[in-house]
Amino acid sequence: MRNNSTLNTKRLFFALAFLGLIVSALCFHKEMQEPIKIIFESKIPRFLLWGYVVVSVVMHRFLFGSTDSNDSFIVRHFGKYADTVFAIGSFGLGGSTSIALMKGLYLQTFFEMHFFIGFGSFDLVSMFLLSSFLFVYCIVNTTKLFKEVILQNDASEAIAE
Template sequence: MNKSTPINKKLTGSIILCIVFILFAQAYQSDLKNLMKTIFESGWLSKILWTYVICVLCFHRYLFASYELAKDSFMYKHFGTYADTLFGISTYGVAGSTSIALLKGLYMQTFFDGKHFMGFGTFDLISMFLLTSFLFVYCIFNTTILLKEIIFYSANAVVEVRT
């Protein structure tokens, strides 16, 4: 008797969604390029990022998070919650907005013949893109983890430290 493996619906749906997105991007390539240019030039990405980081870190530090883990940080030990919050906001905000500015320059130079990084070769630009996109994803990912802790916060949760 053959027992068939059930279909992974999430993975299958993700693959289908990726294929549809790629086909859509190919069909409307020039429209999407101009849309991305408009988004980058509007300045809204940076404003949205700063708003997201400030709100999430303030709520996380002051309203929801227990400071058992934060108490181990240098900033919290020496300067308290206020400085730890400001340092977190500035770290993620500056990292995110800087990466947006660099990605904008790379995008404009690649697709619209802009001259943002003169003297850089193809390898340098590719390296810059990889590092900048990693920095952007790192900023968004870590801030989203803090948001997840806020959303799924439970006052009854017990933290057990084992040695």
């Protein structure tokens, strides 16, 4: 059996960088706590998120129109403008809410501040998993829109005969 696979250097670099990040976090977790706290307490994460979402969605809608079919409820009843506003609101609010929840969870866990009084360990872990999933969902879907804006696809459509 012959193996025709080739090395994907981008994936290798990402894997090594991710491994390096994990090793650094394990070795220097005490030193990393304060900078992470400063980042969470600043307005930078939300500002970057909202900027990324607004630019990505507006540019995508401007260049390609709605991502939904023309039969979608929002486009049909309120138009493409409302569809754009709804997309920005969904990804922006979802992302910024998840950042706020993760900030509270981080500060409560590592700095003994109290944000979620009356919640047990299971509740806090569940909240972290759900908020991190929501954050990743918003970033991944916004990135899909952004990639469509910046990447040009030169392939032509294949027609089956």
